[in-house]
Amino acid sequence: MFxxxxDFIVSSYAATAIVVLLLIxxxxxxYRKQKARLRDLEARGAVRRSGRSAIDH
Structure with missing residues (x-):
């Protein structure tokens, strides 16, 4: 077909797919780490200027 x-085309697509999956x-x-940090900060009394809770999302 190619x-x-x-070999080059298939390996290029495979490498690209792997990189995209790793980035995702x-x-x-x-994202999970940042949400946990926000929950921890809010539990210690820090407030966000927007007034929204990290758990609201």
Missing amino acids: GKYA GWVVLD
Whole structure:
């Protein structure tokens, strides 16, 4: 189908997919970490200027 460049094309798409999945995972983990930090700060009495709670989202 891709001719003599099939190995290069398939490996490029695979590498790109892996990088995108790793970035998505990293963002999800960081999001959870930041939410936990906000909950901890709010539990210690810190308030947000917007007046919204971190748990509201």
